[in-house]
Amino acid sequence: xxxxxxxxxxxxxxxxNLFSKGIRVVGQSWKKGWYKILRISLVDxxxxxxxxxxxxx
Numbered sequence: 565x566x567x568x569x570x571x572x573x574x575x576x577x578x579x580x581n582l583f584s585k586g587i588r589v590v591g592q593s594w595k596k597g598w599y600k601i602l603r604i605s606l607v608d609x610x611x612x613x614x615x616x617x618x619x620x621x
Contacts, residue, residue: 576601 579601 572601 579598
C-alpha cells in the first residue's frame with residue numbers, strides 16, 4: 565500500500581509541474597482524475613493550487 569501511495573504522490577508532482585508549464589487537458593474525465601489525485605495527495609488545501617485548477621463540485 566505504501567508503494568501505491570508513493571506512486572500517486574510522484575504522479576501528482578508530475579502533473580503539477582506540467583500544469584505550471586501551461587499544459588491543460590480538457591474534459592470531465594480529467595476533472596474527475598485530478599480531483600481524486602488531490603484527495604489522495606499531500607495537498608493541504610486548495611489555496612496552494614492556482615485558481616485555474618480549482619474544481620467546483
